[in-house]
Amino acid sequence: MKYEKNDVNELYKSIGIKANSYIEIKENEAVIKIQRKWPLVEQIISFCKTPLENRQQGGI
Amino acid sequence: MRVLCVQGLQAGVGGSTISANLARMLLELNQKVLVFDLNPNNLLRLHFNMDWQNSVGWALNLTQKKLWCAAFECEHGISFLPFGQLTYQTHQRLIVEYLDDNKLHYQLNSLDLSPETWLILNISSDINLLNKQALALSNFILRVFEPSVANLSLLINSMQSNYIVNDAELSNKSFFVINKLIPHSELDHEMTLVFKNLLLNKLLPINIHFDESIKEAFAHKTTVNIHAPTSTAVREFRTLAIWLMSYFNRLEQP
Numbered sequence: 001m002k003y004e005k006n007d008v009n010e011l012y013k014s015i016g017i018k019a020n021s022y023i024e025i026k027e028n029e030a031v032i033k034i035q036r037k038w039p040l041v042e043q044i045i046s047f048c049k050t051p052l053e054n055r056q057q058g059g060i
Numbered sequence: 061m062r063v064l065c066v067q068g069l070q071a072g073v074g075g076s077t078i079s080a081n082l083a084r085m086l087l088e089l090n091q092k093v094l095v096f097d098l099n100p101n102n103l104l105r106l107h108f109n110m111d112w113q114n115s116v117g118w119a120l121n122l123t124q125k126k127l128w129c130a131a132f133e134c135e136h137g138i139s140f141l142p143f144g145q146l147t148y149q150t151h152q153r154l155i156v157e158y159l160d161d162n163k164l165h166y167q168l169n170s171l172d173l174s175p176e177t178w179l180i181l182n183i184s185s186d187i188n189l190l191n192k193q194a195l196a197l198s199n200f201i202l203r204v205f206e207p208s209v210a211n212l213s214l215l216i217n218s219m220q221s222n223y224i225v226n227d228a229e230l231s232n233k234s235f236f237v238i239n240k241l242i243p244h245s246e247l248d249h250e251m252t253l254v255f256k257n258l259l260l261n262k263l264l265p266i267n268i269h270f271d272e273s274i275k276e277a278f279a280h281k282t283t284v285n286i287h288a289p290t291s292t293a294v295r296e297f298r299t300l301a302i303w304l305m306s307y308f309n310r311l312e313q314p
Contacts, residue, residue, distance in 0.1 A: 031257040034250040040209050041254060048216050048258065 061173045062308050065181045065198035067191070069205035069214050074239040075099070077274060078204050079182040080107030081293075084283040085301040087137050092177040095140040098164075098194055099184045100151055105142035108135045109281045117144020118167075119151075122158045128167065136286070155189065164193035187223045195224065199311065200304070201234040202264075207241055207251040215258070237300070238267040266300045268293070 035042045066082070068075030076099060083095045097104040102117060110133060118128040118141050133140055146154065173179060181194045195201060201224070205211040224230045236259050242248045256263055269292060277287035284293045 028257070031253055034254055037250070038209065038247070041212065041251070044209070044213050044216050045254070045258075048219065 061168075061175055062178045063168075063181065063198040063200070064178060064304065065183060065194050065201045067183045067195075067201065067203050068185045069203055069211055069218070070185050071101070073185075073204050073206050073211070074268075075185070075204050076101070076103045076107070076182055077278065078202070078237070078239060078268065079180050080104055081274070081277075081283045081285070081297045082301055082304075083138055083140075083178075083180050084136075084285050085294075085297045086178050086305075088285060089298075089301055089305065091301075091305070092174065093138060093180065094171070094173065094177060095138065095180045095182065097141060097143045097182045098190050099182050100143055100146060101184065102143045102145050104140065104182050105133070106281055107278060107283055108133065108138055108140055110135070110142060115145035117142040117146075119154055120144025120146055123150050123154050129171070159189055161189070161193070164190060164197060168197060192223070195230055199233060200307070201230065203234060203236045204239050205236060205255075207238050207248045207255060209247075209251065212251065212254065215255075235262055235264055237264045240270045241267045242270045264300070264303065266296060266303055268296050268300070 035045050064082075066075050066079045076097075079095060079097075083093045086093045095104060095108075097117070100119070105114075105117075106112065116131050116133075118131045121128045121131050121144065123146070129141070131141055131144065133142060168179065171179075181198060183191045183194045205215065218224070224234050236255075238252060238255065241252060252267065271284070271291060271293040273288035273291040274284050274293050277284040280287050284291060284297065288294065
């Protein structure tokens with residue numbers, strides 16, 4: 001089944017995921033790819049807490 | 061008084077440049093601005109056409125037992141207080157003999173500035189007595205960095221052990237801005253995405269791109285809106301100034 005540009009978000013909505021989650025998921029995938037591409041970046045990030053943990057602890 | 065503290069993540073990332081250009085842009089937007097240089101490198105004054113050989117500044121005045129605020133300078137409507145050119149020995153004497161825990165608090169109170177005035181505190185990247193006072197007294201901390209792997213390393217280190225992170229109040233008012241983003245650099249763009257993912261809403265939605273006109277403006281002893289008023293850098297500094305104005309308006313709403 002072929003989806004048009006906005007249909008992905010409609011599909012997410014129909015299963016209860018907020019509309020912009022698709023964009024967020026795509027962005028996270030891109031960041032992981034970038035981190036793997038540059039060895040030093042990957043090494044530094046591996047010692048870092050996730051953004052969610054930072055947020056829960058009151059920010060940076 | 062709107063107290064904005066500008067601090068580079070490391071020396072050379074453009075803290076003084078952002079302080080000077082932001083001050084000039086706020087002035088262009090009809091704001092009252094005073095820039096207070098707390099950075100011993102004493103570079104801020106050079107953005108405001110002060111002679112290089114002129115060593116006058118508030119810190120030098122203190123060590124010479126002169127009135128510190130007599131160092132006030134004014135250029136094209138910008139009021140600023142240069143640090144002063146200190147030797148290593150004089151700087152050590154300043155720290156030991158003239159600075160105490162409340163020095164900056166006393167200095168800012170004695171300026172008796174109106175509530176709508178923007179006070180921009182330009183501080184160095186290290187943590188010292190003066191910087192601690194500036195951070196504590198500010199309403200907003202703007203931390204400047206480059207989208208480099210070296211700055212990522214510094215940021216992660218600071219997140220794990222930094223003075224700001226361990227203080228919830230400082231952490232809440234602390235925000236980051238990317239400076240010197242090179243438009244055609246693949247690594248810069250990818251690092252920007254990494255930083256965005258890491259800092260979330262702590263990263264300002266405005267990036268200052270690397271722009272030759274910023275360097276040229278400094279070489280002409282002025283800011284970019286005077287040297288190259290139609291440049292991209294001017295548009296970016298204007299956006300940054302407007303973003304900060306709307307942030308403070310929201311903050312000051314009852």
